[in-house]
Structure formats: C-alpha cells, structure tokens
Amino acid sequence: xxxxxxxxxxxxxxxxxxxxxxxxxxxxxxxxxxxxxxxxxxxxxxxxxxxxxxxxxxxxxxxxxxxxxxxxxxxxxxxxxxxxxxxxxxxxxxxxxxxxxxxxxxxxxxxxxxxxxxxxxxxxxxxxxxxxxxxxxxxxxxxxxxxxxxxxxxxxxxxxxxxxxxxxxxxxxxxxxxxxxxxxxxxxxxxxxxxxxxxxxxxxxxxxxxxxxxxxxxxxxxxxxxxxxxxxxxxxxxxxxxxxxxxxxxxxxxxxxxxxxxxxxxxxxxxxxxxxxxxxxxxxxxxxxxxxxxxxxxxxxxxxxxxxxxxxxxxxxxxxxxxxxxxxxxxxxxxxxxxxxxxxxxxxxxxxxxxxxxxxxxxxxxxxxxxxxxxxxxxxxxxxxxxxxxxxxxxxxxxxxxxxxxxxxxxxxxxxxxxxxxxxxxxx
Numbered sequence: 001x002x003x004x005x006x007x008x009x010x011x012x013x014x015x016x017x018x019x020x021x022x023x024x025x026x027x028x029x030x031x032x033x034x035x036x037x038x039x040x041x042x043x044x045x046x047x048x049x050x051x052x053x054x055x056x057x058x059x060x061x062x063x064x065x066x067x068x069x070x071x072x073x074x075x076x077x078x079x080x081x082x083x084x085x086x087x088x089x090x091x092x093x094x095x096x097x098x099x100x101x102x103x104x105x106x107x108x109x110x111x112x113x114x115x116x117x118x119x120x121x122x123x124x125x126x127x128x129x130x131x132x133x134x135x136x137x138x139x140x141x142x143x144x145x146x147x148x149x150x151x152x153x154x155x156x157x158x159x160x161x162x163x164x165x166x167x168x169x170x171x172x173x174x175x176x177x178x179x180x181x182x183x184x185x186x187x188x189x190x191x192x193x194x195x196x197x198x199x200x201x202x203x204x205x206x207x208x209x210x211x212x213x214x215x216x217x218x219x220x221x222x223x224x225x226x227x228x229x230x231x232x233x234x235x236x237x238x239x240x241x242x243x244x245x246x247x248x249x250x251x252x253x254x255x256x257x258x259x260x261x262x263x264x265x266x267x268x269x270x271x272x273x274x275x276x277x278x279x280x281x282x283x284x285x286x287x288x289x290x291x292x293x294x295x296x297x298x299x300x301x302x303x304x305x306x307x308x309x310x311x312x313x314x315x316x317x318x319x320x321x322x323x324x325x326x327x328x329x330x331x332x333x334x335x336x337x338x339x340x341x342x343x344x345x346x347x348x349x350x351x352x353x354x355x356x357x358x359x360x361x362x363x364x365x366x367x368x369x370x371x372x373x374x375x376x377x378x379x380x381x382x383x384x385x386x387x388x389x390x391x392x393x394x395x396x397x398x399x400x401x402x403x404x405x406x407x408x409x410x411x412x413x414x415x416x417x418x419x420x421x422x423x424x425x426x427x428x
Contacts, residue, residue, distance in 0.1 A: 018045060023048050023064070024394075026065075027044065027069040029400070030072045031072075035389070058216040066422060068415050070400070070426070074400065076372075077122045077371040078126070080127045080337040084118075084141060088342070093163050095171060115347060118350060120416060121349055122416050124387055124397070125153050126152060126156070127158065127378075128155055129377075130158070130160070131161075139157055154385075154418070158203065158209060160185055161186065162210040164235070167212060168187075185212065189409060195238045210238065210272075215227060218312060227258045229259060233266070236266040241267075242383070252271055254274065260284075264290060269291065271290060274293075279326065283330060285330070291378045294324055296353060297350065298339035298343050300426065321360050328366075332358075333407070336357070354370075357407075372385075
C-alpha cells in the first residue's frame with residue numbers, strides 16, 4: 001500500500017507545481033492558521049513558484065486546482081529533533097549494529113526512506129541534530145532534496161555533534177581497548193579545539209551545531225536526578241561563541257539541571273529532551289527565550305527496555321511530565337521534537353508527539369503551534385515556514401478529521417504538499 005502511495009505521489013509531483021510561474025489553487029474545507037489561531041471555512045490558498053501568493057475565497061482564472069475541500073488543512077509540520085541516518089536505538093545493541101555493520105552508503109539509502117515516511121506523515125521540514133558517525137552525509141541528503149534527486153522534507157542539519165573525549169560511544173569497556181572504534185560524534189577537548197571543530201563543521205555545511213552537555217544520569221540521596229557535565233564552561237562558551245559569530249545556532253542535549261545550567265550559561269539556543277527541568281531552569285529558559293524540544297515519543301519508546309538494566313530511565317520518564325508542565329507554565333517556547341531515528345521511522349508516527357503534548361497540558365492550538373509557528377521561530381524562519389502568510393513556503397497538510405477536536409487527527413494525514421508540489425494527493 002505504501003508503494004502505491006509513493007507512486008501516486010510521484011505522479012502528482014510531475015503533474016503539479018513543476019512548471020515555473022504556474023499558479024496553483026488549493027481549495028480547503030477548513031483552514032487552520034496557527035499564527036492567528038483562527039479558522040477559515042472554504043478558503044483557497046493560491047500558490048506560485050512554490051510560495052504562498054494569497055489566501056482568499058476564489059480560484060484565479062487558469063489556476064491548477066487541488067481539491068482539498070473535504071479536509072482540514074494547516075501549514076506543514078516541523079520536527080525539530082530527528083536523526084534520519086539512524087533507524088532506532090532502543091538499546092546499545094541496535095545502535096552499535098548500525099554504526100559497526102552498516103556502510104555509510106547503506107545508511108544513506110535507509111535515510112532516504114526515512115525522509116519519505118516523514119514527508120508522507122505531513123512533516124515538510126526536519127531539523128536533523130546529529131548523524132551518528134555519518135560524516136557529512138546529512139549535508140549530502142539536504143542537497144539531494146534541494147536538487148530534487150530524492151523526495152523528502154526540507155532539512156536543517158547539525159552534522160557530527162560534539163562531545164569531549166570519553167563522553168560518547170562507541171568505546172569504554174564494551175570493546176577491546178586495542179581497537180580504534182568509530183564514534184557517533186566529533187570529539188573535541190579544550191576551547192581552541194572545540195572552536196576549530198565548529199568552524200570545520202560549518203565549512204562543510206552545518207546549519208546548526210549540536211553539543212552533548214551532559215551524560216551519566218543518576219539519582220542523588222535526596223531524590224533529585226542529576227548528571228555528569230561534559231564540557232567545561234570555557235569549552236562550551238567557545239563552541240557557542242564561534243557558532244553565533246558565524247550565524248549558526250546551538251542545540252544542547254541536556255537531560256537534567258546539571259547540563260541545563262552549563263548550557264544556558266554558555267548561551268545555547270535550544271535544550272533537547274529536558275526530562276528534568278526545575279523552577280530555576282524554566283525561569284532562565286523563559287527569560288532568555290531558549291527553546292525546549294521535548295522528544296516525549298522517544299522517551300516513551302525506550303523507557304521500558306532501558307529500565308531493565310538501569311532504573312534511571314524509569315525515573316527520567318516519571319520526571320518528564322512534571323518538567324514539561326513546569327516549562328509550559330513558565331512560558332518556555334516549546335518546539336515539537338520527536339527524536340525520530342531514536343525510534344524506527346516505520347514503527348511509530350512522529351505525529352504521536354502532538355497527543356503527548358495535549359495530554360500533558362497543551363491546548364490543541366498550542367500543540368499545532370509547537371510544530372509550526374514555534375518550530376519556525378526556533379529555526380529563525382518565521383516568515384517562510386509554519387505560516388500561511390504571502391511569501392511563505394507552500395507547505396500544507398490536510399486531515400479528514402479536526403485536530404482541534406481530536407489532536408490524533410494529526411496522525412492520519414490525507415494530503416501533503418511541499419513547496420507547491422503534491423506529495424500525498426487529497427483524500428488518501
């Protein structure tokens with residue numbers, strides 16, 4: 001069935017939106033605008049050269065018509081935390097098998113399938129925060145999408161991610177010390193070396209810099225969950241300074257207040273995961289407008305399996321709801337992030353993240369904004385992504401049901417358009 005859907009989508013891609021200057025009119029049943037939180041009935045989205053030209057009520061003469069009048073339509077979804085070159089790492093076993101047993105060309109081929117799945121699920125943009133030993137293959141994947149070599153979401157890539165020596169696998173006592181094991185990150189030690197690593201990644205096409213701020217999560221005698229810090233204050237400040245002076249933003253993997261404190265002091269732009277957020281962290285994040293990408297879907301996916309060998313994962317899972325609610329209440333900007341790739345792309349739907357946000361306190365409008373307006377702001381692309389305003393990319397997703405009444409409607413999309421090109425035809 002999926003192959004048939006792909007074939008139909010490719011047919012539509014060749015038929016609509018390919019001729020430069022042509023006008024496309026998308027007829028909608030109900031059009032949801034997350035920016036204004038308003039609904040328009042019977043609106044027509046007029047598109048030219050992959051961009052939104054206007055939103056009105058009539059079809060311009062000569063326009064090609066896409067009839068989504070039976071659907072509720074919103075801007076395309078954005079996932080701000082993915083790994084397209086990873087296909088699930090429930091435990092170290094799955095992770096190690098991919099890094100050690102799969103060639104990079106094979107991993108790239110699997111990534112093209114992952115991207116296609118994401119796009120069919122309505123995710124027209126991904127921020128990919130670390131390729132797990134993939135060199136700069138994510139840059140190549142981004143270029144391939146932009147050139148039309150493969151079909152997939154628009155990518156913003158962080159390439160190798162950064163960690164200090166001894167802070168990330170493969171390695172340690174699991175393997176012989178005589179073997180030069182590959183690494184899932186780029187290692188750097190000392191402020192100058194870390195600054196150089198940032199420069200190297202940017203020179204090879206990194207849009208973002210990803211750092212691992214903490215590791216080794218544990219529970220203190222007083223019951224508080226903390227972790228081991230990775231970088232020194234000097235190292236992390238050098239990374240952030242170099243990224244910012246070259247117009248790049250920094251995403252920090254940080255699970256507990258240990259990592260949050262050093263990451264926020266250094267000036268990072270987003271906290272990834274944030275399973276344990278205390279009042280002090282939430283206050284600083286809200287004041288500095290540091291984004292949270294919660295990745296609740298992957299947390300639920302890995303908790304049971306990882307807890308069998310380390311109970312800290314159950315403790316993190318238990319703490320995450322209170323932390324999410326605390327961040328939401330404090331006004332921390334929350335951008336939808338799933339950690340897809342941490343779970344298999346063909347097993348779970350990224351859109352499950354929406355239902356978790358609503359279950360933990362967001363309104364449906366807030367959940368939709370997390371994957372459109374707020375996610376676009378995280379990327380610094382408010383005028384182009386997650387918007388219905390003229391000049392924005394013509395990325396649209398349609399659902400048979402109303403996500404404002406049942407947020408799980410986001411998991412059953414029936415129409416996807418990216419840059420004016422139909423990927424999933426209306427009514428699938």
